[in-house]
Amino acid sequence: MCGIVGYVGKQKAAPLIIEGLKRLEYRGYDSAGVAVLQDGKFVVAKKTGRVANLEQEATRHRLNGTHGIGHTRWATHGGVTDANAHPHVSSDGKIALIHNGVIENYVAMKKFLLEKGYTFKSETDTEVLCNLIAYHYAKEPAGANGDSRFVESVRKSLRHAEGTYGIVVMAIDAPGELVTARKGSPLILGIGDGESLVASDVSALISRTQNVVYLKDGEIAHLREQNFSITTLSSGAVSPVVDKVTWSIKDAERGDHAHFMEKEIFEQPVALENAMRGRFSEDGSTANFGGLNITANELRSIDRLVFLACGTALHACMVTEHLIERFARIPVECDYASEFRYRNSPLFHNTLFFAMSQSGETIDTLAAVREAKRKGYKVLAINNVVGSTIAREADGGIYQHVGPEVGVASTKAFTSQLLIGAMLALYLARLRDMSFSDGTQLVQALKAAPDLVRTALKEAPRIREIAKRYAHYTDMLFLGRLSLFPIALEGALKLKEISYIHAEGYPAAEMKHGPIALISEKCPSVFFVPKGEMLNKIVSSMQEIKARKGPIIAVVTDGVELPPALADEVITIPDCHEAVLPIVASIPVQLLSYYIAVERGCDVDKPRNLAKSVTVE
Ligand code: F6R
Numbered sequence: 001m002c003g004i005v006g007y008v009g010k011q012k013a014a015p016l017i018i019e020g021l022k023r024l025e026y027r028g029y030d031s032a033g034v035a036v037l038q039d040g041k042f043v044v045a046k047k048t049g050r051v052a053n054l055e056q057e058a059t060r061h062r063l064n065g066t067h068g069i070g071h072t073r074w075a076t077h078g079g080v081t082d083a084n085a086h087p088h089v090s091s092d093g094k095i096a097l098i099h100n101g102v103i104e105n106y107v108a109m110k111k112f113l114l115e116k117g118y119t120f121k122s123e124t125d126t127e128v129l130c131n132l133i134a135y136h137y138a139k140e141p142a143g144a145n146g147d148s149r150f151v152e153s154v155r156k157s158l159r160h161a162e163g164t165y166g167i168v169v170m171a172i173d174a175p176g177e178l179v180t181a182r183k184g185s186p187l188i189l190g191i192g193d194g195e196s197l198v199a200s201d202v203s204a205l206i207s208r209t210q211n212v213v214y215l216k217d218g219e220i221a222h223l224r225e226q227n228f229s230i231t232t233l234s235s236g237a238v239s240p241v242v243d244k245v246t247w248s249i250k251d252a253e254r255g256d257h258a259h260f261m262e263k264e265i266f267e268q269p270v271a272l273e274n275a276m277r278g279r280f281s282e283d284g285s286t287a288n289f290g291g292l293n294i295t296a297n298e299l300r301s302i303d304r305l306v307f308l309a310c311g312t313a314l315h316a317c318m319v320t321e322h323l324i325e326r327f328a329r330i331p332v333e334c335d336y337a338s339e340f341r342y343r344n345s346p347l348f349h350n351t352l353f354f355a356m357s358q359s360g361e362t363i364d365t366l367a368a369v370r371e372a373k374r375k376g377y378k379v380l381a382i383n384n385v386v387g388s389t390i391a392r393e394a395d396g397g398i399y400q401h402v403g404p405e406v407g408v409a410s411t412k413a414f415t416s417q418l419l420i421g422a423m424l425a426l427y428l429a430r431l432r433d434m435s436f437s438d439g440t441q442l443v444q445a446l447k448a449a450p451d452l453v454r455t456a457l458k459e460a461p462r463i464r465e466i467a468k469r470y471a472h473y474t475d476m477l478f479l480g481r482l483s484l485f486p487i488a489l490e491g492a493l494k495l496k497e498i499s500y501i502h503a504e505g506y507p508a509a510e511m512k513h514g515p516i517a518l519i520s521e522k523c524p525s526v527f528f529v530p531k532g533e534m535l536n537k538i539v540s541s542m543q544e545i546k547a548r549k550g551p552i553i554a555v556v557t558d559g560v561e562l563p564p565a566l567a568d569e570v571i572t573i574p575d576c577h578e579a580v581l582p583i584v585a586s587i588p589v590q591l592l593s594y595y596i597a598v599e600r601g602c603d604v605d606k607p608r609n610l611a612k613s614v615t616v617e
Contacts, residue, residue, distance in 0.1 A: 002086075002100035002611075003072040004187065005204050006168040006178045009195025009225050013068035014045075014058055020197075020204030021051045021072045023252060026260070026406050026605065026612045031085035032072040034058055035096045037170055038065030042096045046085035050606075067176055069168045071098035074611040077106070078123030088127040090134030091119040094172045097130035100185040100200055100615060101164035109160065125163075132157040133169060150174045151222050151231070154181060158220070158233055164363065164615065168198055181220040181233075185615045186361045186389060189213040189221055189228060191242055196223040201613075202245050202385075203252040203404055210245045214387040243387060251403045259604045261407035261498070265590050266457060268412050269450040271402035272583070275416040276446065279423060285439035286430040287423035287446075292380060293396025294352070300431050303350040305330055308337040308368040310614070312410040312493060313356040313417060318486035319582045320356075320421025327442070327579075328428035337368035338617075347372075353379040358405060358413035359613035360388020367617075369393055382420055384413050398424070407605050408612045409498050411590050414490065415453070415583045422446055422579040445577030452580060456573045456587035463588055466553065466569045467595030473524055476501055477515060478589065479508040480528035481538060483582050491526060491589030498607050499597035508541040516544065524551040526592070527567075528585055531557050531575055542566055555588050557581070 003024025007013045013036050021032055032054040033046025045061045047053040051072060071086035078084035086098040103109070106125035109132055114120075118131040136153035150171045158165070158181055166185030168178055180187055180198045190197035190205035190212055198221070199205050202212060213230070215221055219238055221230045230238040257263035264271075279287050305324065307317035314336060321332040335343075337355070341364065353372045357365045360383035369379050369390055381394035384402055391397055400416040423446060430439045470476075476495060480488035489505035496503045506515055508527065519525070525545050529538050539562065542552055546566055554567035557575040571588045597604045 002074050002200065003204065004098050004100055004166055004168055004198070004200040006069045006098075006180060006198040006223070007195065008067045008176055008178050008223055009192065010066055011195070012064060013066055014063035016208070017068055017070035018051060018055055018058060019207065020199055021054070021070050023203040024199070024201055025051050025072055026408050029606050030073045030075045030080040031082070032070070033085045033087050034063065034068060034070035035087040035089070035170065036063045036065030036068035037096075037172070037175055038063070040172070042089050042093070042170065042172065044087055044089060044096070046082055046087070048080050048082055048085065067170070067178070069096065069098045069170055069178070076102050077125045083122045084124050086126060088122065088124065088130040090131045092134050092138065094137055095130055095134040096170045097126060097133065098168050099126040099129060100166040101183075102617070103129050103161050103165065104163035105161070129157065129161060129165070129167070132160065137171060148174070148177070148222065150177060151179050151220060154179045155220055155233060155235065158183075166200055176225055178223040179220060180215065180223065182215050183217050184363060184366070187215040188387075189215060189223065191228065194225060196225065196228050198223060203406070206245060206247075206252065207249050211242050212245055213240045213242055214392070216392070217389070246386070247403050252406060258598070259407065261409055261411060261594055261604050264405055264407050264412045265587070265594060268415050268587070269454045269457070271412040271416055272419050272450045272453060274401045274403070275419050276423065277401070280443050280447070284443050285436050286443070287427040289398050289427065291396050291398065294378065294380065296431055299352075299428065301350060302330065302352045304348055305332045305352050305354060306372075307332065307334045307354045307356060308340050308365060308372070309334070309356040310337050310362050310364050312414050312490060313358060313365075315486040315490040315493070316414055316417035316421055317354070317356050318489070319418050319483050320424065322483040323422050323425035323579055324428060327425045327434060328432055330428060337362070338364035341367045341371045347375060347377065351377060353377050354382060355379055355390055355394060356382040356417055357390050358384045358400070358410055358417070360385045360390040361613050361615050363615050363617055366390050366393070382417060384416070406612075408607055408610050409494055409593070409604070415586055418583045418586070419446065419449060425579070442577070442579060445580055448576065449580045449583050452574045452576050452584045453587055456584050459571055459573070459588060460591050463571060463591040464595045466571070467592055467599050470524060470553070471499075471596045471599035473522065474501060475518060475523045476503040477511065477518065477523065477525040478503060478505040479511055479525055479541065480505070480585075481508050481534050483578065484528040484530065484585055487528060487582050487585050487589065488526075490586065491593070494590060494593035495596065497610060498593055498604050499600050499602055500608070501596065508538050511541060512544060516548070519545055519548045519550040521549045521551065524553060526553045526555065526589065529554050529556045529560055529562070530581055530585070531560055535560065539563065539566070553592070555585060
């Protein structure tokens with residue numbers, strides 16, 4: 001949510017910053033801006049809309065400086081206008097600032113600053129913080145506290161700031177310097193060869209350097225061309241740890257695909273292979289996770305698990321709940337992280353928490369993790385982004401290892417969460433009463449997942465044809481049972497977020513308790529129809545829809561025979577083990593949503609109002 005890039009070095013800053021912003025556009029695309037310090041003044045270009053608009057605007061401004069900051073915005077305070085776009089410059093012209101997050105007490109700050117003679121051009125909380133830094137900068141004696149006047153004025157201002165922020169600041173009298181600080185919004189420093197960078201996401205740095213430092217909450221970094229230093233808000237020195245990013249720029253590029261979402265859908269077989277690599281025991285009967293930081297005995301004594309997540313990740317948790325309860329017989333509860341943090345539900349001893357989050361930065365999930373930890377519980381995390389805040393704050397965890405997910409609509413991260421959830425169910429079950437041979441069978445089933453997904457993806461051309469016939473509808477239902485109910489929720493979420501068709505997911509039998517009122521020839525239903533004990537019951541639900549003239553798209557497993565003319569469209573997926581079925585069944589609904597959105601001319605990778613990684617409440 002909001003993309004941030006800062007650069008100080010020998011190259012022209014603006015083109016590098018704009019290139020970085022393009023990679024961050026998935027974090028917000030309401031407006032974008034860049035500021036460089038050149039000839040003793042800030043030159044700022046900003047524009048509503050996409051980074052491409054900014055690129056044109058920037059050429060008009062002849063941005064030659066080698067030191068600058070850039071931002072792509074997801075609006076919180078203030079509408080989508082050029083004036084509200086970042087960077088902001090203080091009214092005395094001394095400070096320029098970009099910001100991700102929300103300054104909650106900006107009204108009181110603004111009142112104070114107006115009294116001091118500062119003026120404002122925008123409606124944003126960011127411009128208020130920018131002027132507060134200018135106020136302290138004007139008052140600060142040079143070299144106070146052993147630190148630069150620049151760093152000290154940022155530190156003083158942030159002590160007054162309530163809310164969340166990831167900021168990068170330039171000062172007019174500090175050429176070749178950037179100050180950056182975070183609380184609740186991610187920032188990563190890039191340590192290059194004779195240059196330093198900062199960004200809200202590794203993908204904006206990776207073309208310049210693979211050496212990164214993950215800034216922590218409450219830390220302030222001072223970046224110069226040749227070196228950098230980190231202190232805390234209370235001014236204590238920090239010894240930075242430089243990490244090496246393991247993926248390359250190619251992983252964050254779209255290649256020949258029309259959209260990142262398409263690329264990521266088709267990457268899933270390899271993503272699943274990566275997520276399971278090295279994670280099965282030598283005897284082939286269980287899973288292994290290196291970083292859980294919890295002993296087998298501790299896990300055996302757990303009475304209850306609670307999974308916290310938002311959106312798609314919560315759907316993955318719901319499937320995981322089903323599998324853990326089924327195989328390991330441990331009661332599991334899944335909760336919206338945003339509700340858990342305020343609900344104050346009674347918690348039991350011997351409860352273990354899991355937080356699932358692709359980005360590891362979702363503010364609601366992070367706040368829920370902190371709440372559970374505050375109450376004395378151990379929290380383990382399942383994340384994709386290495387070094388993310390949730391990964392660092394959790395007591396241990398599992399990385400998904402599927403590389404960067406750029407499409408706003410989650411696909412490969414989701415199926416890898418499903419896989420890891422199934423592996424976790426296996427691991428916990430084998431610590432309790434699952435037999436060696438049942439464990440071996442489950443391992444074999446999980447290992448088959450990538451190939452089963454390859455087979456499911458072969459239906460893409462047919463699904464594209466189906467999508468053409470269904471793209472004009474305005475409402476759709478997704479119906480599934482047991483572990484496919486969360487996949488129905490996920491199918492509905494995918495469709496609504498990228499194609500703007502109203503869609504809802506229900507347990508198939510629940511449909512007759514209300515949603516059936518929506519059914520007519522204008523409201524199609526997507527049914528998951530796997531082989532097995534529920535088959536006849538699902539077919540009955542389909543008959544109820546057909547009797548009311550509702551069009552039906554059936555996703556059936558190989559070998560299911562439906563009564564003639566019951567389904568208008570049939571998509572076949574391979575028959576597979578119940579632990580893998582949710583993964584395989586996700587493929588046709590991802591493809592269906594994707595092709596419907598393309599057919600409707602929607603901007604698939606940048607759906608309206610959305611941004612990847614929601615770092616504001
Ligand atoms: C939908 C989607 C979102 C995210 C949610 C949580 O396609 O991607 O619903 O799943 O915002 O994000 P993470 O997993 O990063 O915490």
